[in-house]
Amino acid sequence: xxxxxxxxxxxxxxxxxxxxxxxxxxxxxxxxxxxxxxxxxxxxxxxxxxxxxxxxxxxxxxxxxxxxxxxxxxxxxxxxxxxxxxxxxxxxxxxxxxxxxxxxxxxxxxxxxxxxxxxxxxxxxxxxxxxxxxxxxxxxxxxxxxxxxxxxxxxxxxxxxxxxxxxxxxxxxxxxxxxxxxxxxxxxxxxxxxxxxxxxxxxxxxxxxxxxxxxxxxxxxxxxxxxxxxxxxxxxxxxxxxxxxxxxxxxxxxxxxxxxxxxxxxxxxxxxxxxxxxxxxxxxxxxxxxxx
Amino acid sequence: xxxxxxxxxxxxxxxxxxxxxxxxxxxxxxxxxxxxxxxxxxxxxxxxxxxxxxxxxxxxxxxxxxxxxxxxxxxxxxxxxxxxxxxxxx
Numbered sequence: 001x002x003x004x005x006x007x008x009x010x011x012x013x014x015x016x017x018x019x020x021x022x023x024x025x026x027x028x029x030x031x032x033x034x035x036x037x038x039x040x041x042x043x044x045x046x047x048x049x050x051x052x053x054x055x056x057x058x059x060x061x062x063x064x065x066x067x068x069x070x071x072x073x074x075x076x077x078x079x080x081x082x083x084x085x086x087x088x089x090x091x092x093x094x095x096x097x098x099x100x101x102x103x104x105x106x107x108x109x110x111x112x113x114x115x116x117x118x119x120x121x122x123x124x125x126x127x128x129x130x131x132x133x134x135x136x137x138x139x140x141x142x143x144x145x146x147x148x149x150x151x152x153x154x155x156x157x158x159x160x161x162x163x164x165x166x167x168x169x170x171x172x173x174x175x176x177x178x179x180x181x182x183x184x185x186x187x188x189x190x191x192x193x194x195x196x197x198x199x200x201x202x203x204x205x206x207x208x209x210x211x212x213x214x215x216x217x218x219x220x221x222x223x224x225x226x227x228x229x230x231x232x233x234x235x236x237x238x239x240x241x242x243x244x245x246x247x248x249x250x251x252x253x254x255x256x257x258x259x260x261x262x263x264x265x266x267x268x269x270x271x272x273x274x275x276x277x278x279x280x281x282x283x284x285x286x287x288x289x290x291x292x
Numbered sequence: 293x294x295x296x297x298x299x300x301x302x303x304x305x306x307x308x309x310x311x312x313x314x315x316x317x318x319x320x321x322x323x324x325x326x327x328x329x330x331x332x333x334x335x336x337x338x339x340x341x342x343x344x345x346x347x348x349x350x351x352x353x354x355x356x357x358x359x360x361x362x363x364x365x366x367x368x369x370x371x372x373x374x375x376x377x378x379x380x381x382x
Binding site: 009041 | 301305
């Protein structure tokens with residue numbers, strides 16, 4: 001017999017510690033940013049009311065739109081590569097036995113490397129004089145210089161992200177695949193379903209939930225990316241790899257324009273909030289459909 | 293609190309949001325509701341509709357600032373219309 005779920009609002013007290021923590025780590029800093037965004041600040045902690053001036057200025061600034069366009073392009077490219085590649089890797093991983101554990105451990109290794117170390121690894125790896133990748137490409141007669149050529153810089157940053165994070169998608173997709181009972185495959189075999197049909201009608205729908213989580217995580221992470229491109233290209237050549245957070249840090253800490261940077265952050269935050277909400281809504285609706 | 297550089301308008305802004313959140317929490321506890329399907333085809337409760345309203349209002353204000361660039365308070369009128377539409381149809 002199904003038991004009725006009891007509603008007990010006392011459970012809310014259990015989330016109180018988290019709320020306090022989030023208040024200190026997110027809500028209070030965010031409020032401060034909002035306060036900064038409507039004021040002009042001078043040394044000695046002097047603030048003057050500026051109203052919506054910074055928002056007006058930032059909205060008219062091509063610099064922010066360019067950084068946003070680069071950011072969107074970057075996130076779209078890495079999602080377009082990492083998600084199919086991750087699924088492909090997961091589909092080809094051994095299902096049981098020693099090699100399963102081996103693959104899982106090897107795949108988790110890149111995930112354990114800190115961002116700035118990944119940046120440093122690729123910065124050296126791509127150098128033509130001492131780096132394996134740069135040296136090899138040079139020896140093959142391919143011109144490659146990520147510090148001066150825009151395409152090379154983009155390729156390096158994208159390949160670096162793919163190297164770092166495809167395993168996450170693969171591991172999540174693998175977990176989704178593992179949860180499919182054998183009966184589904186047996187039924188497909190009886191119906192003489194092709195490999196593609198097994199993927200399309202059994203594996204993909206069963207993976208949909210975890211894949212949405214993977215896409216959400218990869219999108220958020222790539223949309224906020226800072227350390228890796230900063231270490232490898234420093235946002236260059238020119239502004240070619242200056243993504244939103246790199247531009248924001250330049251503005252806030254390099255130029256110390258707190259007001260415009262705060263206005264910029266709020267708009268950045270709103271875009272992330274909107275896209276995350278869309279992903280979240282799609283995800284919860286998928287879950288509900290699966291539940292029915 | 294001085295380091296947070298508070299101003300009256302920002303304090304009022306957060307005050308309104310806090311008041312809205314408290315009101316909707318009290319409403320949700322006092323008068324539980326069943327989620328409904330609106331024009332977006334997703335299940336929404338009052339709280340969801342408030343979130344959609346607030347987020348949308350932020351974008352309406354930014355769009356007004358970028359396109360019209362003056363008479364910002366009128367953007368709030370658009371937001372109110374938007375809020376009414378969200379609570380009615382979403």
